[in-house]
Amino acid sequence: MSMYGFEAMNFNVDAGYLEAIVRGYRSGLLTSADYNNLCQCETLDDIKMHLGATDYGPYLANEPSPLHTATIVEKCTQKLVDEYNHMLTQATEPLSTFLEYITYGHMIDNVVLIVTGTLHERDVHELLEKCHPLGLFDSIATLAVAQNMRELYRLVLVDTPLAPYFSECITSEDLDDMNIEIMRNTLYKAYLEDFYRFCQKLGGATSTIMCDLLAFEADRRAVNITINSIGTELTRDDRRKLYSKFGMLYPYGHEELAACDDFDAVRGAMEKYPPYQAIFSKLSFGESQMLDKAFYEEEVKRLTLSFEQQFHYAVFFAYMRLREQETRNLMWISECVAQNQKSRIHDGIVMTF
Amino acid sequence: MGFVAWWYAWTHALLYMSPYIYSAIGIAISIGVSVLGASWGIYITGSSLLGAAIKAPRITSKNLISVIFCEAVAIYGVIVAIILQTKLEATKQPFHPDSMRAGYSLFASGIIVGFANLLCGLCVGIIGSSCALSDAQNSTLFVKILVIEIFGSALGLFGVIVGIIMSSQATWPAAVVA
Numbered sequence: 001m002s003m004y005g006f007e008a009m010n011f012n013v014d015a016g017y018l019e020a021i022v023r024g025y026r027s028g029l030l031t032s033a034d035y036n037n038l039c040q041c042e043t044l045d046d047i048k049m050h051l052g053a054t055d056y057g058p059y060l061a062n063e064p065s066p067l068h069t070a071t072i073v074e075k076c077t078q079k080l081v082d083e084y085n086h087m088l089t090q091a092t093e094p095l096s097t098f099l100e101y102i103t104y105g106h107m108i109d110n111v112v113l114i115v116t117g118t119l120h121e122r123d124v125h126e127l128l129e130k131c132h133p134l135g136l137f138d139s140i141a142t143l144a145v146a147q148n149m150r151e152l153y154r155l156v157l158v159d160t161p162l163a164p165y166f167s168e169c170i171t172s173e174d175l176d177d178m179n180i181e182i183m184r185n186t187l188y189k190a191y192l193e194d195f196y197r198f199c200q201k202l203g204g205a206t207s208t209i210m211c212d213l214l215a216f217e218a219d220r221r222a223v224n225i226t227i228n229s230i231g232t233e234l235t236r237d238d239r240r241k242l243y244s245k246f247g248m249l250y251p252y253g254h255e256e257l258a259a260c261d262d263f264d265a266v267r268g269a270m271e272k273y274p275p276y277q278a279i280f281s282k283l284s285f286g287e288s289q290m291l292d293k294a295f296y297e298e299e300v301k302r303l304t305l306s307f308e309q310q311f312h313y314a315v316f317f318a319y320m321r322l323r324e325q326e327t328r329n330l331m332w333i334s335e336c337v338a339q340n341q342k343s344r345i346h347d348g349i350v351m352t353f
Numbered sequence: 354m355g356f357v358a359w360w361y362a363w364t365h366a367l368l369y370m371s372p373y374i375y376s377a378i379g380i381a382i383s384i385g386v387s388v389l390g391a392s393w394g395i396y397i398t399g400s401s402l403l404g405a406a407i408k409a410p411r412i413t414s415k416n417l418i419s420v421i422f423c424e425a426v427a428i429y430g431v432i433v434a435i436i437l438q439t440k441l442e443a444t445k446q447p448f449h450p451d452s453m454r455a456g457y458s459l460f461a462s463g464i465i466v467g468f469a470n471l472l473c474g475l476c477v478g479i480i481g482s483s484c485a486l487s488d489a490q491n492s493t494l495f496v497k498i499l500v501i502e503i504f505g506s507a508l509g510l511f512g513v514i515v516g517i518i519m520s521s522q523a524t525w526p527a528a529v530v531a
Contacts, residue, residue: 008479009393012400016482020404023486027408310483 106135372456379463386467387430394423394478419481469512
């Protein structure tokens with residue numbers, strides 16, 4: 001029924017309970033009042049005390065002083081992982097597949113982390129500790145044996161959900177920093193396109209809202225790829241191949257981005273699109289450092305709006321993303337407090353409410 | 354079979370069906386479909402209410418009212434079924450035109466009440482589900498959404514009123530001696 005827009009009638013059969021749960025989780029997100037309190041903190045123990053009154057309380061309660069930023073981040077991530085696993089065990093198809101799709105991005109990041117780390121002769125166990133727990137899979141530790149893409153695919157990744165995304169990047173070239181980065185973006189492109197198709201198939205409000213959120217994600221990645229590849233040996237055609245084939249910028253915006261040679265050219269291309277013009281107008285000329293934050297703010301705004309509608313899956317995606325943003329905020333605040341850089345504390349946080 | 358024969362077979366079947374059967378089907382639809390609507394509404398509300406109550410247990414007793422609103426829809430169906438049932442009388446062939454009219458009116462009355470209550474139950478259930486979720490986030494929203502829910506539940510009452518008026522058309526011929 002969902003394809004006809006009647007999902008209110010039968011959505012709750014499978015997903016009503018979980019939707020209510022995820023909305024309950026959402027009410028535990030830190031508010032601007034919480035952030036104001038956290039910004040007043042003098043030590044990491046003060047931060048722990050403030051977080052004690054929030055949903056993070058039980059996770060930090062037994063941590064001995066002195067605390068480290070890494071511990072706070074680890075515990076926050078642990079909470080998110082516990083909630084995710086709770087939802088995944090309760091979910092039925094197609095929600096369970098939808099929830100699994102959310103973690104593939106972390107899987108790609110983990111693969112890249114391990115492969116890059118191995119290339120620079122780091123210890124695998126040390127690398128595994130740095131992996132995001134949502135993106136772990138059974139054979140991840142064996143990634144270190146691969147010498148090139150073909151081996152990477154054949155020995156390890158063929159059994160993971162990432163296998164289909166590899167079709168475009170199997171080469172026998174030896175791995176180096178440049179082609180690992182290209183691999184990351186090729187995989188991510190294939191992942192986003194696949195997720196987009198999956199959401200379209202789900203239909204109804206899920207499709208409308210998710211396709212919008214994913215289109216924003218694709219556009220943001222296209223801009224980031226462009227900015228990061230300015231001044232590198234990547235050709236225009238190579239660059240264009242890394243853009244996902246959907247979103248507001250597809251296809252004409254991609255042509256323009258592929259031809260950009262500096263940040264102001266990117267700005268010129270993006271200002272033709274009203275939602276992005278608003279983002280770029282916040283930045284002064286030649287300034288690209290604040291772009292990430294501006295994009296994050298826009299993303300958070302769009303994610304919170306998805307909670308305004310009922311009977312769709314995008315709330316699960318939005319919740320996971322908002323918690324991840326919150327973890328980034330807490331990491332920034334903790335780092336600023338730990339390093340006595342409190343004047344910079346407001347530069348890095350994106351408030352949710 | 355040609356169209357004419359097909360048409361004849363169906364009109365024949367419908368015309369010669371006993372008014373008693375028409376009335377009985379009307380009564381069955383009135384209660385059965387109403388209960389379907391009520392139970393559909395209760396599960397939509399109930400599943401959301403269960404999940405929302407995990408983080409905000411205070412909402413449970415307040416939001417039981419949404420479940421009760423859905424339940425009321427089933428009660429409308431029961432009441433109308435009982436009213437229709439009191440008007441039910443046996444007839445013999447050949448059917449008197451008054452009997453036919455009585456049968457049709459009870460049938461129509463049942464359909465009106467059944468489907469009005471099916472959609473009313475759905476409507477109240479969906480609003481009740483939203484009500485539970487909103488109340489869990491912000492308790493000041495409860496009363497506001499409850500007002501919408503009351504208007505939703507009035508829709509079923511319209512069906513009941515029209516159904517009862519319709520059924521009052523049913524006057525069986527006085528003790529026909531066959």
